[in-house]
Structure formats: C-alpha cells, structure tokens
Amino acid sequence: MIAMSLRGVRGGVGTSSILAAVGHALHELGQKVLLVDMCPENSLGLHFNMDLAPREGWARATLDQQPWHEHAWSVEPGLCVLPYGQLQPDEFIRLDGLLLEQPQLWSQRQAALADAFDWILFDLPQRLPGHMANPQCSISIMVLNADAACHVLLQPQLAQTPLFLVNRFDAASQLQRDLLLIWQHRYTQSLVPVNLHADEAMGEALARSEPAGRYAPTSLIALDVISLASWCLLRGRRAE
C-alpha cells in the first residue's frame, strides 16, 4: 500500500479536483484506491456524486469515539471515498490538537487498511498542522498554479513538502512560461515532471459531480492526469 498526500500551496489551486481525478485514474489503471478527505470543508465526495457535506465521516467518528472505518463510500469496486464528516470550527480545532497528541493515529489506520487498498490518497487542508502531519505518506505533493503568489509561497514550504506539481498551466501565458523556466532551473529535483494544463473540462467535471477522467476521458486534462497517475505508479514502486 502506498500513501500519497496532496496539499495546495494555498487554497483554490485545484487540489481536491486533482486528487479525485488521480484517484479515478489509478483505479482505471487497475489499482484499489481509497481517497481520504482531511479537510473540514467535507466536500471531496462531490467529485463522485456523493451527498454534500455528509454528517458521518472519519473525523466525526474519531471525536465521538465511534468506529471510523464504517463511513467510507464505495464509488465502485476498488474505489472508495472516506468523508471527513460534519464538525463545527471548535470541534475540528480540538481534533487537530488530538492529532498532534497522537501522531501515530493515521499510520496505525493506514497499516490496518494496507491489505484492502493499493493506494490511499489524502486531501490535506491548509493551516491545520495536526491534520497535515498525521498521515505518513511516501509521496507528499504540494499543488500550485504558475502565478506570482504561488512563487512567493513556494520557497518557504519546500522544506516541508519537497515535491510540487503545477496545475492549470497555460502555455500561452508569458508569465507562466517564465515561472516554469525558473522552477525547472531552481527546483529540478522537486518539480513533478508532469504539468497539468488549464482545461475547462476540469471545472465542468465537478459541475457534473464526476472526476475529470470519467466526465471527459479524451480531454487534455484527463490525459495529463493519466500521465500523472503513471508517474505515481513508478514513483510508488520505488518508494515501497
């Protein structure tokens, strides 16, 4: 079992959409995949036609001291989503403290899931250090867009998450080409060698409650995501 996490360098860079699309692509490539929503927004399931903000989820169950593993949704055989569950702001801050106190919590859960899944993908939130640090992942990727704000935020965060992935790349933009050139020179080892292109199909897919690869299998972004999933398979084998 390979654990991978995605986290945006800031909000709104498209992290959850990528996670849903990569999970779907890995499943298409024959892998058993579990997607875990680590974000209090509790909306990852929308990419798979699940209910908005389901009440039950792993975080709700953990706080209520209930079995956490009973709330996963099966999208299709071998592809499951574990929602976060509904928590009030004071509750998810309390849970964050709990996760900091018990740094082994998710690694124990990952070990328990190892036989059932080939991949566990974590959608990590912003600014909740307990949530961000708890899953033990052999592949941790930071997602960013090729803009100046992400460039400012990138450098201080690279020490924490040494791999980064460019999303919504537009080759027609001079600024984006220049940023990519600088990143390729400065962070050769950190840059995931697959760029996800800007594609209307990605936004449309969520509006249809589907991952991009199912909504538009021949779109540019779906092909990019298959390339990314293939890279993950190679990288994962090396990490195991």
Place this chain on the structure above:
Amino acid sequence: MAALPTAVQISADVLSRKERADDIARLKSMMELHALEYIDVSAHMELLQAFERWPLLAYLEAHHNTPLDLQKDAEQTP
C-alpha cells in the same frame, strides 16, 4: 529509441548517462574539446529576460541564499 550511427562511436562507459543524453557533451567528447567551456546562451538569456520582465521574480531571486546557476551543465566532472 534507436541509436543514430555516429562517425566516432562513444563508449557508454566513458560518459555518464547525463552526458550521453546531452548533445553538447557528446560533441565535446567527439571533437576532443574537453576543456571547452560551453554556456547555453539561449537558456541563460531566457532566464535573464524573465527576470527583466517581472521585477517581483527578480526581487525574490535576489533574496534566495544561493544564486541561480545559469550555466547549462551545473555538474562538474571530476
């Protein structure tokens, strides 16, 4: 990918993998110009132009601890 025939065959053992993939390194080896200091001017210029176009990027670059190596081949052979 098929290997193209070259007038001078280069032993794979002599060159590192990076050098084998690097046309300039192959040319230097074939022409026995090992001491030639080659700088990829176009890549250098593109980076400089990028920093000229966007002052914030140049400002951030100046704040990095290690200056960016603008030469194409950063790896030095022993």
